[in-house]
Amino acid sequence: MLQKDSDIAIVGGGAWGLSTALHLTRAGFSRITIYERAEAIPSPYSAAYDLNKIVRAEYEDPFYTKLALEAIEGWKTPLFGPHYHQTGYVVAATGQAPPKAVEHLEKALSTIEQDPVFSPGIKRLNGAKDFKEYTWQYSGPLTGFKGYFNRLAGYAHSSNTLQAIWEHVSTIGVRTYLGEQAGRVVGLVYEQQKKRCVGVRTADGKVHSADVVICALGAHGASLIPELGRSVVARSWSVAHVQLSEREADFLRGIPTTNVRDLGFFFEPDPKTRLFKLCPLGIGYTNTGKNGISLPPSDVLPPPQDFIPKDDELKLRQLLRETFPWMADRPFVDQRLCWFADTRDSDYCVDYVPNTDNSLICLSGDSGHGFKMMPVFGKWVVQLLGEGRQTEQRWQWRASTGTDANWGNSVSWRIGEGAELSDLIEAKSKLLRARL
């Protein structure tokens, strides 16, 4: 049985690892160590190494709606509050949207539309005039736009949140090993023919013992727990930015987070850098190795993916033409592919790895919707470590979810076609060669 002074190793100081450290300290655990491969937190390898992430509670599935509602309460506390911006959330589908996008919008809206907390802040929007009433700055045609505004949502500054929570847990006794040598875990240490995980080995060759090891590696999970690669796929989405002037950033201050389900989403500009972040909505891209497991190309930074695919660029330019046409032909800066851990049904994995005698916990499968849960996520890990050692049924470890790796297209909330990173790099090189 775990004691309050048992040694707990958390591998990965991203959104879920930090939340876990926070809730473990709140539950009275006193010997917690985080191992993080980056030189500082926020880590550039984290999916949350970013200006902002959407915080909203509408889901197709009321199970996550309930959890996200709790998380939003957490975002409004003094620790998380400075990083949460309740700008409201505009969700739309254009007149050209495929039925899948409209269906998803309607299903997600139905989980909050009748909720007494949300309903006063929800307004259905039909046509450009309705949308412009909520966001007077939209100057594009908003062709055929239909959707809604939800007041109780917005975004959080994700890099700043990671840094703040790391600083907070450090001041209350959580130790951190950082960097490619001292912080990068290259192997888990087992005893009794792999029965029990008894610690971690870092790249500097040191072995650190632990009573329980918690892996929170995001898209990199299968690098330490290879079996995970049979149910969780490292996948990436594109991120791009437009550099705005001070005047332009002031003009867009306070706009609602806007998600056009068949094109992409954007946020109010970051006040410090004046970067306006955009993400296209799509299936995303995998990097499948010969063993059939997809992992991010993590050994080089910046990785060979400091670009976004042409189709994504076209989607974003179309999004801007519909909303802010004055920005539509601006250069995109800081373009990159950002990696997350994806599951077939978008359910998380929060469980013990089987046959490890409850010594190894795997936190994975965020499926691109895990950041918003940061204020509450660690609570679920504390529950898992408690008496019953039970997780939600849907978050249990799964041995495999089938062999057809190409299930990305069937996820209800994503539109388009997926691709392999190698094909994208090849297409980019061809384009460059053609231009020479």
Ligand SMILES: Cc1cc2nc3c(=O)[nH]c(=O)nc-3n(C[C@H](O)[C@H](O)[C@H](O)COP(=O)(O)OP(=O)(O)OC[C@H]3O[C@@H](n4cnc5c(N)ncnc54)[C@H](O)[C@@H]3O)c2cc1C
């Ligand atoms: C483009 C994009 C947009 C997204 N938008 C949203 C959104 O709007 N709302 C939302 O809720 N979620 C969003 N997400 C998902 C969200 O970012 C993730 O759910 C969240 O970051 C998952 O947290 P994590 O701790 O599991 O992984 P991460 O945050 O990725 O952290 C993993 C950590 O492990 C470290 N690590 C890796 N390997 C090692 C090793 N060997 N040794 C030590 N450390 C290691 C990494 O450096 C990193 O710090 C988005 C994701 C992407 C990619």
